[in-house]
Amino acid sequence: MSEAFLPAARQCLDAAERAVAEVAAAVGEVRERLAVGLIPTVAAVDIPGVLREFRRHHPHVRVSLRVGASDDLVEWVRQGTLDVAFLGLPTTARPRGVAAHELARDRLVAVVAPDHPLAGESAVDLRRLSSEVFVDFPAGTAGRAQSDHAFAAAGLDRDVAFEVTTADYIARLVGPGLAVALLPSAYAPQLGGVVTIDVADAPARVEYAIWSRFGRPPAATAFLGILDITTEDRHDS
Known part of the structure; x- marks a missing residue:
């Protein structure tokens, strides 16, 4: 019987964590986790350099990095497993079901x-x-x-x-x-x-930065801000 309440309990916990993060962000302090995905050959962004700058401004955020194939990264962003990802696609393709910003060709x-x-x-x-x-x-x-x-x-x-x-x-x-x-x-x-x-x-x-079409947690917004990427930059597919 208790297993039936697990999904609802997780949703409540997620909502509580988001609320805490949003309150902290409102006073200029980001406190949460950030999940970033990347392909092995990402070259348009100096990931260590961006993380160094991000941590300088937001030392309380815990960051996890996950390396994978571009198609997997898109799916993980769609599912909410990743907050932000960096990937590369042929010029004939675009990331689908996510917000995307073209970084370089x-x-x-x-x-x-x-x-x-x-x-x-x-x-x-x-x-x-x-x-x-x-x-x-x-x-x-x-x-x-x-x-x-x-x-x-x-x-x-x-x-x-x-x-x-x-x-x-x-x-x-x-x-x-x-x-x-x-x-x-x-x-x-x-x-x-x-x-x-x-x-x-x-x-x-083409290399892209991608994130969810349905909003970003404060840590993801702050991370993309280091790259001068804002919500207005997104191109939904």
Whole structure:
């Protein structure tokens, strides 16, 4: 019988926590938790730098970070599991069911081992890359889709022999020469032990900040404020 009251009890607790947070925010003090999600290759925002500035102004907020794929981040924001998320999508897609602010657009670059035959090239194209063995994000994810769509649009097939969920491990497979990869140009310089090459007909992606369409807790509003993102900036989809 007691289990039947759990949902109502949780709602009451959530409402009480929101009320406390709103009262604190009204007097200029934010006291609550903030859940932030991000893709492994986020590059448009210096997340540690923003968190440092945020904590300087709001030292009582406890922050949790969750790394995931873009599609998962959108769903977690919709569900209320995350307050704010940073993600990347192909230029043909937009976050659905959430409020979104476009942060930046970027092109992908080829990432190869230092001793790879292409390492000395200043630029390549997708046709030349199509004969290589690739490591990429799992099929069906937004991080993978931008490359899949580009090769398909060019009428090219490629061999994705390795699928991994984190960009740093992509670099760990590229470095020894197991495969090549396509990664955002703004993110690739963070990687060591690999060489990046411009791709003439490279796929592109858009990075977004997203949050719930149904309002934001004070901590989320304050966090986005560090990035100069306000409610008026949102574009609902």
